[in-house]
Structure formats: structure tokens, C-alpha cells
Amino acid sequence: MKTVLLTGFEPFNKQPINPAWETVRALEGWAEEGFAVQVRQLPCVFGAAIETLLDAIEVTAPDVVIAVGQAGGRADITVERVAINIDDAPIVDNRGSQLVDEPIVPDGPAAYFATLPIKAIVHALRGAGVPASVSQTAGTFVCNHVFYGLMHAVRAQLSIRAGFIHIPYLPEQAAKQPVPTPSMALADMIEALKVAVRTACAGDEDLREAGGRTH
Numbered sequence: 001m002k003t004v005l006l007t008g009f010e011p012f013n014k015q016p017i018n019p020a021w022e023t024v025r026a027l028e029g030w031a032e033e034g035f036a037v038q039v040r041q042l043p044c045v046f047g048a049a050i051e052t053l054l055d056a057i058e059v060t061a062p063d064v065v066i067a068v069g070q071a072g073g074r075a076d077i078t079v080e081r082v083a084i085n086i087d088d089a090p091i092v093d094n095r096g097s098q099l100v101d102e103p104i105v106p107d108g109p110a111a112y113f114a115t116l117p118i119k120a121i122v123h124a125l126r127g128a129g130v131p132a133s134v135s136q137t138a139g140t141f142v143c144n145h146v147f148y149g150l151m152h153a154v155r156a157q158l159s160i161r162a163g164f165i166h167i168p169y170l171p172e173q174a175a176k177q178p179v180p181t182p183s184m185a186l187a188d189m190i191e192a193l194k195v196a197v198r199t200a201c202a203g204d205e206d207l208r209e210a211g212g213r214t215h
Helices: 019-025 048-060 118-127 142-153 186-201
Strands: 002-009 035-042 064-070 077-080 082-084 111-113 132-135 161-167
Touching: 002 019, 002 048, 002 142, 002 186, 019 035, 019 064, 019 161, 019 186, 035 048, 035 186, 048 142, 064 142, 064 186, 077 118, 077 186, 082 142, 111 142, 118 132, 118 186, 142 161, 161 186
Parallel strands: 002 035, 002 064, 064 161, 077 132
Antiparallel strands: 077 161, 082 111
16 A cells, blocks of 8 residues: 655745645545555745655655645646756745745755656646646745755655646635636646546656646
């Protein structure tokens, strides 16, 4: 039985809700043949987010780790390819910190690639009728911070499939934006994450095909 660890962030930037956490927490205790899911909420705080994630990895000993974050403005489920070793925050985190041009891991490699089957996940999502694409940037805020910290932590454990998925705003968030903004229903994002988990747990090699629209 594989253990899947899903993480989602607390609300940030004065938002009352974060779709990443709403989606992830809906899957607490979900299990199918061959795997069971555990979830954790991460603080939207530089440093503390990675510490919380590493504590969760130590406790759960997962076979698959998928961190989930909000990407307001994106219209689809975006499966991240690469985490880069830089914090360059456009806004403050939830403790008021705004890191600028700071390495996440001093002397660490410039980047890590996800070990999730990213194109297979996108293919499966599209097959399920969910808009999805491979993304080439996880940004430089706490999402990328956690993604890099995750991949740095599991770099020597080649059996662990790990990576990051961004999801859009919820409709109620998009409705409050000053300009028309894409969104996705919570039920659709929950189903998308189920598809991603099933695909990641299948153990198949990733697809080698054009990844479609990227960011």
C-alpha cells in the first residue's frame, strides 16, 4: 500500500480562502486499491513552510508527494516541471517577510525537476475533461520555495515521486477581482487531484509527447 502525501497552503495575501487547501483537505483519508492519502496544511511562510513539509514527510514516509498551490490568473490545472533555487517575493508572506533574490538552499543546484510523471498527469487530466497543461515556472514565491525544498529533500530517494501542481482561483475569488479572471469549481479541482494521484501511483514511465500550452 502506497502512502500519498498531499499538501495545500493556508490563505495568504489577505484572502479568506485558499483553493489549494480546500481541494487537498477534501481528500483526507481517501484511499483506493494500492494507495491511501494523508494531507497537511502548510503555512504560507518562507522557511516554516519547508520545515512543516519535512516534518510531514518524516512522519508519513510517503511514496508520492504532491504539493498544491494557488495560481490566480491561470485557467487550468498546471503541473510544474521545474523548481528554481531563488526566493524573489512579489508580496509579503504571512509573517510579513518579503525575500528578494535569496537562494532557498545556499550552494544548492540551480534547479530540480519534478519526479512526477508530469505529462502523463496532464494527458490523464485532459482525458477526464479537465483543462490542464505542463508549466515551466512555479514562480518565485512560497510555492516555488516549497517545491524546491521538497525536491531537495527527496533528491537521493529515487523511488519517491514528488512535485507541485498549481490550481486556479475558485469562482468566488475570481468574482472579487477587478478584471475578469479565470476560475474553476472546487468539485472539478478535487476530481483533478484524484486523477493526478492515480496517475502518479500507477508507476508508469512518463509520456514523451508535446506538453501543450505552457506557462
